Amino acid sequence: MIETNLTSWLQSLPAATVRPLLLRKGDALPALVYTPVSSRRPLGIDGSGYARFARIQVDSWGxxxxxxxxLAQSVEAIHGFAGDFYGQAVGLVEAEKNFDELDEETRRYRVSYDITIYY
Incomplete structure (x- = not known):
C-alpha cells in the first residue's frame, strides 16, 4: 500500500513526530501529519486501468x-521524483502547496501540501 511507503519517507525527514490524520496537543514539534485524500485507478480510453495514483495531504507543523x-521545504523536495519509493515503483511524484495557517487555539503554525503519487 502506497501509504506505508509514504510513511517510511516521511519518517526519514527531520520531524520529531509523524502521524496520520491528527496532531495531538502533546506531540513533539516539528511534526508531519498526513491525510489520504483520494486514490484511484484511472481508466484509459480503451478501459484499461494499468496505472494508479494517490493524493495525500501532508501538513508540516512547527x-x-x-x-x-x-520542514515543508523537505516535503516539497520530493516534487518531480520518479523511481523506487521504499519498494514501490513510482512514475512521478508531484507536490503542490495548499495553504499556510496559524492554529489560534494551539498557537502552532501549519504549512500544507498535496502530494500526488503516480504508481
Missing amino acids: ETYEAAKT
Whole structure:
C-alpha cells in the first residue's frame, strides 16, 4: 500500500513526530501529519486501468512559522521524483502547496501540501 511507503519517507525527514490524520496537543514539534485524500485507478480510453495514483495531504507543523516552512521545504523536495519509493515503483511524484495557517487555539503554525503519487 502506497501509504506505508509514504510513511517510511516521511519518517526519514527531520520531524520529531509523524502521524496520520491528527496532531495531538502533546506531540513533539516539528511534526508531519498526513491525510489520504483520494486514490484511484484511472481508466484509459480503451478501459484499461494499468496505472494508479494517490493524493495525500501532508501538513508540516512547527512552534514558529519559520520552523513549519523549513520542514515543508523537505516535503516539497520530493516534487518531480520518479523511481523506487521504499519498494514501490513510482512514475512521478508531484507536490503542490495548499495553504499556510496559524492554529489560534494551539498557537502552532501549519504549512500544507498535496502530494500526488503516480504508481
